Amino acid sequence: MSTTICFEGTVVLPDRLLPESYVVCRNGIIEHVGKRKPEGITPISGTYIAPGYVDIHVHGGGGSDYMDGTPEAVRTVNRVHLSHGTTTIFPTTTTGTTEELCRMLQACREVQKNWSIADGARIGGVHYYGPYFAADKVGCHSVEGRRDPDPAEYEPFFLLGLIRIATCAAEIPGAREFYKAAKRHQCLVTCGHSNASWAEMAMAYDSGMRHVDHFWCAMSSVSSLRTRFGTPMQASMEQFVLAHEEMSTEVIADGRHLSPELLEFAYRMKRAERLCLVTDANRAVDMPPGRYRFGPVETGSWFESDGCVGFVPEVGLASSVKGMDTMVRVMSQATSATLPEVIRMASLTPAERVGLDEHIGSLGPGKHADVLVLDSTLAVQQAFVGGCASPRAD
Ligand SMILES: [Zn+2]
Ligand SMILES: [Zn+2]
Numbered sequence: 001m002s003t004t005i006c007f008e009g010t011v012v013l014p015d016r017l018l019p020e021s022y023v024v025c026r027n028g029i030i031e032h033v034g035k036r037k038p039e040g041i042t043p044i045s046g047t048y049i050a051p052g053y054v055d056i057h058v059h060g061g062g063g064s065d066y067m068d069g070t071p072e073a074v075r076t077v078n079r080v081h082l083s084h085g086t087t088t089i090f091p092t093t094t095t096g097t098t099e100e101l102c103r104m105l106q107a108c109r110e111v112q113k114n115w116s117i118a119d120g121a122r123i124g125g126v127h128y129y130g131p132y133f134a135a136d137k138v139g140c141h142s143v144e145g146r147r148d149p150d151p152a153e154y155e156p157f158f159l160l161g162l163i164r165i166a167t168c169a170a171e172i173p174g175a176r177e178f179y180k181a182a183k184r185h186q187c188l189v190t191c192g193h194s195n196a197s198w199a200e201m202a203m204a205y206d207s208g209m210r211h212v213d214h215f216w217c218a219m220s221s222v223s224s225l226r227t228r229f230g231t232p233m234q235a236s237m238e239q240f241v242l243a244h245e246e247m248s249t250e251v252i253a254d255g256r257h258l259s260p261e262l263l264e265f266a267y268r269m270k271r272a273e274r275l276c277l278v279t280d281a282n283r284a285v286d287m288p289p290g291r292y293r294f295g296p297v298e299t300g301s302w303f304e305s306d307g308c309v310g311f312v313p314e315v316g317l318a319s320s321v322k323g324m325d326t327m328v329r330v331m332s333q334a335t336s337a338t339l340p341e342v343i344r345m346a347s348l349t350p351a352e353r354v355g356l357d358e359h360i361g362s363l364g365p366g367k368h369a370d371v372l373v374l375d376s377t378l379a380v381q382q383a384f385v386g387g388c389a390s391p392r393a394d
Contacts, residue, residue: 002027007371008043012050014344014362023049025369028387033363046381050343051362052087052370053324054350056165057278059092061285066091067296069103074111078120080286082390084323085380087370088360089121090165094295095130095145098153109162117388125164133193134169139218140294140318142301149178158185164354167213169194170204183208188354195220198235212241214280215249215266242269248353250276253327254320256309260334272341276350277327282310284321294318329378
């Protein structure tokens with residue numbers, strides 16, 4: 001039986017708005033985008049019809065963290081983020097033991113394999129993020145769970161075929177081999193939680209690294225390298241990313257991590273084609289203010305949420321507690337980026353960086369019917385994954 005659905009409103013394309021237009025989907029695939037109103041179908045209408053968001057860096061929500069390592073925890077997080085507009089999600093590891101990482105990967109694989117709309121956002125792949133961080137840049141991750149990369153640990157994980165994004169600090173022993181292995185397994189290779197110099201970034205770039213996690217957070221700066229190397233002062237990850245056209249990065253645009261000026265600067269320097277919006281959200285999304293664990297429920301480090309952001313008192317921020325709808329709204333208010341550009345940073349750009357843009361990331365014929373109905377404030381009224389409507393919150 002064939003199912004046709006149709007959306008009506010201002011359609012958001014990667015490079016322009018298409019007012020008073022229609023998106024027609026059949027059997028979970030977009031068939032047509034344009035002015036022509038299809039006959040015999042009652043359209044679902046909204047102010048904006050946008051592509052589903054793609055979040056390449058996200059840890060939790062709804063009280064659960066992917067590192068809790070159960071299919072139920074994975075589903076809880078995926079449901080929460082779908083309600084905020086993320087239709088393709090990349091569950092992100094924290095630091096932890098090999099066993100904890102293994103459980104997380106198995107749980108994600110099981111949920112990905114048997115996905116239905118009741119499970120929330122669809123898993124695009126896992127972001128293997130912790131544990132290969134620099135000891136002085138672990139941020140809110142538990143430092144006991146950090147270590148240098150060892151092929152005996154990561155090779156079996158890559159062989160599962162689930163990891164699409166892989167992070168490692170460029171300056172730690174074994175980084176070069178890790179980057180090469182990640183590239184061989186067709187991952188977006190990224191450097192994060194790192195105090196790397198330009199020279200270490202250049203080595204990483206030669207080994208396939210093309211992305212840096214959450215710009216300005218847990219990364220090197222000229223002054224952090226001065227502490228490491230003295231003078232002459234060294235160029236840092238920041239200069240390396242800004243100087244290399246091929247390098248992409250991401251911002252946590254929750255309004256708490258970065259000021260409007262930094263968001264605007266990142267957009268002007270990297271443009272929408274090389275800047276991704278990420279939530280980097282922890283388990284406190286849609287949860288009351290309180291004390292929570294970052295990472296595994298039994299062993300993760302403690303942080304607090306005030307309902308606006310996660311933080312460790314007297315230390316610093318501990319990732320966001322908001323969904324992608326917030327990142328899109330903040331970015332659009334804080335910067336000169338146009339609405340199509342802001343939405344591109346939350347959809348097509350991350351899809352391109354992980355190599356899934358043939359299927360997801362924009363509204364075009366042949367792509368998955370991952371569609372958002374947005375109101376004039378950019379709030380998500382309803383989300384569709386593969387043409388299936390998410391259960392409505394109201
Ligand atoms: Zn981080
Ligand atoms: Zn993170």
